[in-house]
Amino acid sequence: MDLCKDASHLDLGFYAYRDKKYTQRYRSAWESDQRFKGWLQPYPGDRTRARCKICGAGFQAHLKSIIGHSSGKKHLENMKSSASKIQATVDTIFQPLENYPTKIAELKLAVYVTEHASDQSVDNLSEVISQLDNKSEVLQKINLHRSKCSRLQKYVIAPSFSKTLRNDISDHFSLFADEITNEGNLSCLALTIRYFSESKKRMVDTFYRLVPLRDSKAGDIYVTVKNCLMEDGLDVNKLMGIGTDGANLMVIHHHSLVTLLKNDNPEIILIRCVCHSLHLSASKACENLPTVLEFLVKETHTWFSKSPKRINKYTNLYKVLEDRVPKKVDGLASVRWLSRLDAIGVILDQWDSLKRHFEICQTSERCYITEQLSQAYKDPRNKLYLLYLRKVLKEVMRVNKLFQGQKVEVTILTEDFIDMYRNIMHMVIESCHLSKCAKENLPYLEFQNYILPLNEINFGYEFNTFAESCGSTSKELVCIKEKCRQFVLELINQVQLRLPGNVDALFLLQKLHPSVATSQSKGSIANIASRYRSVVRDIDELENEWDVLHLEQWPKSCLESSIGFWAEVYEKLDSAGNRKFPNISAFALALLSLPFSNANVERIFSDIMNIVHSKVRNGFSVRSAEAVLQIRYGLSLQGVTCVDFIPPEDMIRNFLAKAEEETQDNKDIVSLEVGIH
Structure with missing residues (x-):
């Protein structure tokens, strides 16, 4: 019985094995x-x-x-x-490019639309152009509509300009990073780049990349920046500096974009946006002043901004009182007091007329806002505060405008910044103590024990004159002066907190000014060069070149600009055709690439938010916006417009190759001309 069971079991296993099917892979x-x-x-x-x-x-x-x-x-x-x-495809790629005038015409039209209009306008534009000359084969063959135009921008034209930019970056460079949010509430990282262009012999500030962010955290921003550099073949070890607006996820010490980048390149220099930092410093300092001042400036502009009737009514009153047309009260960002300096000036110049205007409106319009404004203009204390604000902010705005200039001598900015800082400190701090402090130590000065008493502070001629005639009591004047003093002290404190790193870097650049570099008694530069070993390979060789710069005869024209001078030094050749000063010139140009002047950067970000990603174009994808900016700033970098633009050979070849491709991916250019049949 047991044997039968065993045999039965063996038979079943044998047939089960025979029935198993082999699977071919x-x-x-x-x-x-x-x-x-x-x-x-x-x-x-x-x-x-x-x-x-x-x-x-x-x-x-x-x-x-x-x-x-x-x-x-x-x-x-x-x-x-x-x-x-x-x-x-092979035949078309190797045919002469002159055989494709229609392709060239379509590329030029796409560039024109990118520079001046939206993609939707190209639908009718191509049809109008084809009707201009019925005998022209080129015009009749133009077939460009918004879908094709958009794909040309993203996959043909923009990559060509991006390639040109990458090829132009031959050595060290700096980045300016800012996180922005578009109209669709999508967080993006906008990057601009600053570098010395050998081909153009000047510093270039231009748009680099616009990339969507998955998460607005320091780690995600760091990965995004690294990926962008890797995609474009840029070495993070050649990144000299990173400019930011001072946000915590960008600059905080323990975990930020800067600290993560410094793990890869410890020599990276952090440059906070000077203009933005001064704005924030003044805004923080204004918290020591009464809030009615912000209300007065903001609501005065708002009252006139959307009512031509009110403007005409006030204009007629002002002409009767002053016999001239009043200036407009500007409306500016609510958190930036420096940008309100012009508005404060206009309000002070028209104080009596505005006071009378709101007195009339208070009875005629029966509005709560006019009642509050009327009371604010009747209070002489508010005018005293604004008079002192104008006095202080004029000094700060002067330096702010210098940093916003397009043609700024970076090596002299240090003197202007320190002069502003010292002048503000001189308003409330003992002069004898300031005179003992070296300029480079002013940002670190502990001034709390050297504050002037109220009776020794000069609040300005206009302030003192109006204080004598306004009828305020001595107790009220003491309170006003104390708040004004606290405003200045807080402004000094905020500048110390936000900009010491910038001042250190600016002092480094002072030695690079042509007047210093060509002087016989300029001192050593080894202590500066030793901080940047990724730039300087041989410090002794660099010192030798630095010591003999004054022996050369340099053109007077190049001595007016630091960048022009060092570009000339970089191009100086010996009898064998080799560069005479390769080390010191490369080192100087690398330091001058640091992003101190923020004017071009802010204009680029303004283009992103106000022109490319506007409310009208809120459905514009980030990739499309990046392509538009790459083309616009690529044209500017080449010094041409859509009229002068000539499509390069690689762009035309790429267009021809894309036109022959067939793909089901909507992100590619699908059958532009050949494939749709």
């Missing part, structure tokens, strides 16, 4: 077989199936099935068609 060796070469590939996600690239068909990974598909009628026809397309 795809073999990569088949791809080298001449019968299958060029079209056979594994089926995605299934190792038991194979796929034909030409037909797009899938079948079992059996040799018999593969041979059967290769001899099929449909496959043979597709193979012939594919061979002819490949030959046609």
Whole structure:
């Protein structure tokens, strides 16, 4: 009985083994077989199936099935068609570019639309152009609409300009990074780049990249920046400085974009935006003043901003009182007091007229805002505060405008910044103590024990004159002066907190001014060069070049600008055609690439938010916005417009190659002209 059971068990196992079916899997060796070469590939996600690239068909990974598909009628026809397309693509790529005037015309039209209009306008534009001359073959063949125009921008024109920019960056560079949010509430990282262009012999500030962020955290921003540099073949070790607006995720010490980048390159210099930092410093200092001042400035502008009737009424009153047309009260950002300096000046100049105007409106319009404004203008204390604000902010705004200038001598900015800082400190701090402090130590001065008493502070001629005639009590004047003193002290404190690193870097650049570099008694530069070993390979050689700069005869024209001077030094050759000062010139130009002047950067970010990603174009994708900016600033970098623009050879070749491609991916240019039949 047991034997029968055992035999039965063995028989069942034997037949079960015989019934098991063998499963053939795809073999990569088949791809080298001449019968299958060029079209056979594994089926995605299934190792038991194979796929034909030409037909797009899938079948079992059996040799018999593969041979059967290769001899099929449909496959043979597709193979012939594919061979002819490949030959046609090769023929078109190697034909002279002059044979494609229509392509060149379409590229120029796409560049024109990018520079001056939106993609929607190109639909009618191409049709209008084709009607201008019925005999012109080029105009009649133009076939450019918004979908094609958009794809040309993203996949043909913008990559060409981006490639030109990458090729122009030959050495060290700096980045300015800012996180922005578009109209669709999508967080993006905007990057601009500053570098010395050998071909143009000048510093270049231009748009670099606009990239969406998955998460507004320091780690995500760091990865995004690194990926951008890697994609474009830029070495992070050649990144001299990073400019930011001072946000915590950019500059905080323990975990930020700057600290993460310094793990890769410890020599990176952090440069906070000077203009933005001064704005924030003044805004923080204004918290020591009464809030009615902000209300007065803001609501005075708002009262007139949307009512021509009110403007005309006030203009007529002002003409009667002053016999001239009043200036407009500007409306500016609510958190930036420096940008309100012009508004404060206009309000003070028209104080009596505005006071009378709101007195009339208070009875005629019966509005709560006019009642509050009327009371604010009647209070002489508010005018005293604004008079002192104007006195202090004029000094700060002077330096702010210097940093916003397009043609700024960076090596002299240090003196202007320190002069402003010292002048503000002189308003409330003992002069004898300030005179003992060296300029480079002013940002670190502990001034709390050297504050002047109120009776020794000069609040200005206009303040003192109005204080004598306004009828305020001595107790009220003491309170006003104390708040004004606290305003200045807080302003000094905020500048110390936000900008010491900038001052250190600015002092480094002072030695690079032509008047210092060509002086016989300029001192050593080794202590500065030793901080940047990634830039300086041989400090002794650099010192030798630095010591003999004054022996050369330099053109007077280049001595007026630091960048022009060092560009001239960089190009100086010896009798053998080698550069005479390669080390010191490369070091100086690398330091001068630091992003101190923020004017071009802020204008670029303004273009992003106000022109490219506006409310009208809130559906504009980030990739499209980046392409538009790359083209616009690429044209500016080359010094041309859409009229002078000539499509380069690589752009035309790329257009021709894209026109021959067929793909089901909507991100590619699909059958621009040849494939749609």
